Amino acid sequence: MKRHYSIEELSTYIDGEAEEPEQVAEHLRSCASCARLHEELLNLSGHVRALPSVEVRPEFLTRVMANAGAARGRQRSGFGLAGLRLALAAGLAVLALVAAVLYTARGPMRTPAPAESALRQTGDTGLAQGLAKVQATETGETFEDTGGQGSFDGASVDEMIAGLSETEWFGTLAADWEAEDDLDAMLNSMGEDEEADFRNLLREYAEKGRVT
Amino acid sequence: MDLRESGMSDWDLVSCAQAGDMDAFAELVRRYQGPVVQFCYRMTGSAQDAEEIAQDSFVRVYGHLRRLKPRAKFSTFLFGVARNLTLNFLRDAKRRGRGVTEPLDTVSYAVQDDAMRPDRSARRHEIELLVERAIALLSPEHREILVLREVNSMDYEAIAAVLSCRKGTVKSRLARAREQLRTQVLGLGGELP
Numbered sequence A: 001m002k003r004h005y006s007i008e009e010l011s012t013y014i015d016g017e018a019e020e021p022e023q024v025a026e027h028l029r030s031c032a033s034c035a036r037l038h039e040e041l042l043n044l045s046g047h048v049r050a051l052p053s054v055e056v057r058p059e060f061l062t063r064v065m066a067n068a069g070a071a072r073g074r075q076r077s078g079f080g081l082a083g084l085r086l087a088l089a090a091g092l093a094v095l096a097l098v099a100a101v102l103y104t105a106r107g108p109m110r111t112p113a114p115a116e117s118a119l120r121q122t123g124d125t126g127l128a129q130g131l132a133k134v135q136a137t138e139t140g141e142t143f144e145d146t147g148g149q150g151s152f153d154g155a156s157v158d159e160m161i162a163g164l165s166e167t168e169w170f171g172t173l174a175a176d177w178e179a180e181d182d183l184d185a186m187l188n189s190m191g192e193d194e195e196a197d198f199r200n201l202l203r204e205y206a207e208k209g210r211v212t
Numbered sequence B: 001m002d003l004r005e006s007g008m009s010d011w012d013l014v015s016c017a018q019a020g021d022m023d024a025f026a027e028l029v030r031r032y033q034g035p036v037v038q039f040c041y042r043m044t045g046s047a048q049d050a051e052e053i054a055q056d057s058f059v060r061v062y063g064h065l066r067r068l069k070p071r072a073k074f075s076t077f078l079f080g081v082a083r084n085l086t087l088n089f090l091r092d093a094k095r096r097g098r099g100v101t102e103p104l105d106t107v108s109y110a111v112q113d114d115a116m117r118p119d120r121s122a123r124r125h126e127i128e129l130l131v132e133r134a135i136a137l138l139s140p141e142h143r144e145i146l147v148l149r150e151v152n153s154m155d156y157e158a159i160a161a162v163l164s165c166r167k168g169t170v171k172s173r174l175a176r177a178r179e180q181l182r183t184q185v186l187g188l189g190g191e192l193p
Helices: A007-014 A021-030 A032-049 A059-076 A080-104 A114-121 A125-139 A157-164 A168-176 A183-189 A192-208 B010-018 B022-044 B047-063 B074-095 B103-113 B122-136 B140-151 B156-163 B167-187
Strands: none
Touching: A007 A021, A007 A032, A007 B167, A021 A032, A032 B122, A032 B140, A032 B167, A059 B022, A059 B047, B010 B022, B010 B074, B022 B047, B022 B074, B022 B140, B047 B074, B074 B140, B074 B156, B122 B140, B122 B167, B140 B156, B140 B167, B156 B167
């Protein structure tokens, strides 16, 4: 008989996302322990789904539409490329400085985030360390420094974007810009020209180490 | 033309709204106001805060309407904005020393709002209170994924898009969220089978 199924496997099964649902179903027919856990998870799911929903008041739509009209004016006087250029330069400088300072830092081990791992693979350990520090600060963790230089050298534009999107600094920039504090969402909201400009700014930094 | 019965896709409506058709944007709000408010409500535990965050989410989306491109589902973008605003709200609330939610107060608020629900048994009501309180005790990371799945009925792919993570991460994080919820419910004296 197969080993007992884990909560993750049963959770995936009840969501209809299991890779081999027939095997799970067959196992549940013969294993009381897994069947009990499965039933508990199903009940839990049912209870959450059955919770009463909050009513949306009729004035909700009116308020949104009124505020949307006001937002239209702000949209016309947005942050602008010049502001983005300045903020980007400042942000990248801060990140580079953080990375440089971290060159000598030491601390207990932590698990690298995906963007950090990607940057390490490109050889940009300085930026990876900068990100590690920023992320560790945000989560209250400590981190281990493995050395490196504070620059974007060797990182592609996409890798820099991946790295930047995880920093609190970018969230602040995006908030100031009245955009979402998620880089993917912000890129998605940019026009093609704006996105091209943004990528060019990053490329410029990657090549020259500064934004002019 | 009545947009509510037109069968227009979300991106058709976005396109009309981009051209200045406010009725098209209003229809988008009508389509998603319920799900977005529910998401914010289950995240914050407050109907009033949920409405404000949801309202702000739509206004922000409108502010960026001209630059929206149909790269993914419109709902993914909208929920991404609502999620970010909700997390910001929760962070600010934590900084101010206010609890993420006030489970018991919140629960009473919700129940009173529901016209006493005379047809519901006391047992059913008790379970609701318990589950609501257990959800409020989860971390925002676990709460959001659970709410997107169970309350907003999103599949793993849609959740991954909203959270900007991989499908495999959704799978494992959702399982951990359920495990935590189960622990909380049992810890609060609930029974699941």
